[in-house]
Amino acid sequence: MTTRFSFDLNATDGAARTGVMHTPRGDIRTPAFMPVGTAATVKAMMPESVAATGADILLGNTYHLMLRPTAERIANLGGLHKFMNWDKPILTDSGGFQVMSLADLRKLTENGVTFKSHIDGSKHMLSPERSMEIQKLLGSDIVMCFDECPALPADRDRIAESMRLSMRWAQRSRDAFGDRPGHALFGIQQGGLEQDFREESAKALINVGFDGYAVGGLAVGEGQEAMFGCLDFATDMLPTDKPRYLMGVGKPDDIVGAVKRGIDMMDCVLPSRSGRTGQGFTRHGVVNMKNARHADDPRPLDEACTCPACRNYSRAYLHHVFKSQEMISGMLLTWHNLHYFQQIMGEMRDAIAAGTFAAWEAGFHAGRAQGDIDPL
Numbered sequence: 001m002t003t004r005f006s007f008d009l010n011a012t013d014g015a016a017r018t019g020v021m022h023t024p025r026g027d028i029r030t031p032a033f034m035p036v037g038t039a040a041t042v043k044a045m046m047p048e049s050v051a052a053t054g055a056d057i058l059l060g061n062t063y064h065l066m067l068r069p070t071a072e073r074i075a076n077l078g079g080l081h082k083f084m085n086w087d088k089p090i091l092t093d094s095g096g097f098q099v100m101s102l103a104d105l106r107k108l109t110e111n112g113v114t115f116k117s118h119i120d121g122s123k124h125m126l127s128p129e130r131s132m133e134i135q136k137l138l139g140s141d142i143v144m145c146f147d148e149c150p151a152l153p154a155d156r157d158r159i160a161e162s163m164r165l166s167m168r169w170a171q172r173s174r175d176a177f178g179d180r181p182g183h184a185l186f187g188i189q190q191g192g193l194e195q196d197f198r199e200e201s202a203k204a205l206i207n208v209g210f211d212g213y214a215v216g217g218l219a220v221g222e223g224q225e226a227m228f229g230c231l232d233f234a235t236d237m238l239p240t241d242k243p244r245y246l247m248g249v250g251k252p253d254d255i256v257g258a259v260k261r262g263i264d265m266m267d268c269v270l271p272s273r274s275g276r277t278g279q280g281f282t283r284h285g286v287v288n289m290k291n292a293r294h295a296d297d298p299r300p301l302d303e304a305c306t307c308p309a310c311r312n313y314s315r316a317y318l319h320h321v322f323k324s325q326e327m328i329s330g331m332l333l334t335w336h337n338l339h340y341f342q343q344i345m346g347e348m349r350d351a352i353a354a355g356t357f358a359a360w361e362a363g364f365h366a367g368r369a370q371g372d373i374d375p376l
């Protein structure tokens with residue numbers, strides 16, 4: 001097993017790519033989908049179940065963990081992997097995105113952000129240096145730069161000002177991260193939907209030098225068409241020999257479109273959050289278990305799926321436990337959704353390696369046109 005972080009790009013098909021990130025905690029096959037373990041748990045899932053769905057890596061949230069139970073407490077208990085019983089790689093975000101969304105509870109300066117906890121109102125500070133310290137205490141394998149990102153739409157001046165601040169913070173993050181063999185630091189491209197700002201941001205990051213590059217500031221309300229339009233030029237600006245990460249994405253068709261445009265990694269709460277509200281993602285779209293039409297249906301949620309929820313339970317049962325507010329409802333649907341997302345990723349990796357991504361994508365969209373879905 002390797003002692004350093006590295007990335008092998010194994011095949012491309014159009015702009016789509018497949019490869020492997022190597023870390024001391026194991027390999028990450030790309031394109032990769034990262035389930036979100038906000039509070040040191042992927043909600044409703046045991047860690048071994050998350051691994052069984054095919055996940056090579058999880059995402060942890062700096063903001064939530066620094067407030068509760070605190071990064072220092074986790075470090076004293078042996079780090080986040082041991083704390084949450086997950087021995088594969090973990091990527092942590094920088095806390096920036098959550099802090100920025102606190103709106104009137106935060107104060108932004110050149111140095112960083114001071115904010116009040118949403119839990120108890122206590123005062124905290126995040127800066128590039130503090131974010132690097134927290135992610136080190138957690139023992140994160142892939143560390144994200146501390147950045148700022150405006151909600152879209154925003155005017156060009158605001159986007160430029162924010163992007164340039166994030167680039168100064170990227171340099172400070174790099175300096176504070178130092179040399180940590182086996183751990184990776186990713187820079188985050190900003191610049192809204194503006195091609196010139198994305199270019200300026202990419203150049204600034206490449207000048208600093210990172211182990212991977214995220215496309216940040218998307219999936220913040222701009223819509224899929226605008227996001228794809230931005231990815232069409234944004235990924236081309238990033239080095240081909242480093243992994244590219246699209247943060248906070250997304251629905252299955254967002255993921256497929258992002259992979260098509262050269263993205264290697266994504267994360268989203270959608271499969272787990274939707275699982276807890278009775279929604280199951282399938283080849284045909286979303287099936288809503290709260291819908292009364294499932295009450296007498298002996299069929300599985302998705303006949304083609306091999307997850308435990310589909311192998312062992314009927315739609316009638318899934319409907320019943322959802323209506324009864326039984327915990328197993330969220331457990332089964334979350335498992336199914338994570339399994340489905342990982343299945344798509346695996347199929348895309350295989351298709352890219354075989355040079356058949358376009359045909360796979362056509363089949364993906366054709367399957368979604370066939371129906372047996374519920375209105376939301």
Ligand SMILES: [Zn+2]
Pocket residue numbers: 301302305306307308309310311336337339
């Ligand atoms: Zn299933």
